[in-house]
Amino acid sequence: MKIFYHCSCCGEAIADIEVDQVDEVKLGFDCLTGDERQDIIKADPASNTMYVKSLCDSCVEVLGLADEQPLWSPQTTYLH
Ligand SMILES: [Zn+2]
DSSP states (O other): OEEEEEETTTOOEEEEEEOSSOOHHHHTGGGSOHHHHHHHEEEETTTTEEEEEEOOHHHHHHTTOTTSOOSOOGGGTTOO
């Protein structure tokens, strides 16, 4: 399963990672409400890919979110 992160603001690709199994806790998905999950995560079973909305560093900066905790960010969970 491939997980593909892209910026929901500018559409830029942020990262893609390959996982054997989707560990929702490790990926931080367990923190999402049902609505957030539907909005943020789109699964494509045909290509075995999950598309996850996030924000890239430059958009975080532009939006002035750098000092705040973004709604959800892979940087704070899996990638670092
Ligand atoms: Zn962006």
